Amino acid sequence: MTAQSQNNTMVTTQVGGTVHIRCYTHIHGDELVTWIKKDEDILLTAGDQVYSSETRYSVAHGRHQGLWELSIREVKLTDAGLYECQLATYPFTSYFFTLKVVEARAVIHGGPEVHIHTGNRLRLHCSVQQATEPPVFIFWFHNNSMVNYEAKRPLEVIVSHHYSSTLVINNVTWCDAGSYSCEPYNAVPSNVTVHVLEGSISCQYKAEVRDTREPRGPPRVPAQRSAGLRNPNQPGLRDAARAQLWISQQQCAIKALQTGLANVVPATAAPEKCEMEM
Structure with missing residues (x-):
């Protein structure tokens, strides 16, 4: 980059990161450089000396490159603005740099509410957006x-590249309900709530909510929920074993109707039985 083309350069960094603003002065000889926060009229450095009370500022001089580099650690949103690289020539020569500060954010796709049945596979994918540098780590939290x-839980964390992470639970249990958080380094975390419902391995019927004001009596299985069930008197099901299977399936459907929505495990409620140590 030439000294002239660097003027009015936009430099982008993220909150919490480190930014380097480079000012090339080789066409002017080895002149002394002063760094100024122009929009606030604050003297930051003069030559190799730092005059700001902020210990986050530092300056480096590459003599053979004709380079003066201003570095800011642990960047804040208030660091955004106009910076001046002023050379001690006569008259003064100045180059200006605009620092833009963004806030990196984690995003869990599919949130903020996820419903899943026991025995199924849960996959939560988290990506870091607006990051100007890869996060040092991405941590997952459950409650x-x-x-x-x-190591005691059957889950897996997959890092596909530096800006994303995936949490996988292959066989969901009641213990997996609750709040999940994706927290990358130097980024705003993202949260999702997972609700676990009773699985459909032995009973494939959804609970039907009944009006409590109706007369009590044996629940009726709706036609669309009993699809595939056959009367034991029909040909092919007259033997006692298949008749007993038909009766068991009817009892399963009745139980589901009576249970209603009680099988849903709220994310805020702890499961009654959880053999897994959290």
Whole structure:
């Protein structure tokens, strides 16, 4: 980059990161450079000396490159603005740089509410957006406990590239309900709530909510929910074993109707039985 083309350069960084603003002065000889926060009229450095009370500022001089580099650690949103690289020539020569500060954010796709049945596979994908540098780490938390290195739980954390992470649970249980958080380094975390419902391995019927004001009596299985069930008196099902299977399936459907929505495990409620140590 030439000294002239660097003027009015836009430099972008993220909150919490480190930014380097480079000013090339080789066409002017080895002149002394002063760095100024122009929009606030604050003197930051003069030569190799830092005059700001902020310890986050530092300056480096590459003599053979004709380079003066201003560095800012632990960048804040208030660091955004106009910076001046002023050379001690006569008259003064100045180059201006605009610093733009963005806030990196984690995003869990499919949130903020996820419903899943026991026995199914849960996959939560988190990506880091607006980041100007890869996060040092991306941690996953379940109910405020980090699970990245949890050996007692059957889960897996997959890092596909530096800006994303995926949490996978192959066989969901009641214990997996609750709040999940994706927390990358130097980024705003993202949260999702997972609700676990009773699985459909032995009973494939959804609960039907009944009006409590109706007369009590044996629940009726709606036609669309009993599709595939056959009367034991029909040909092919007259033997006692298949008749008993038909009766068991009817009892399963009745139980589902009576249960209603009670099988849903609220994310905020702890499961009654959880053999897994959290």
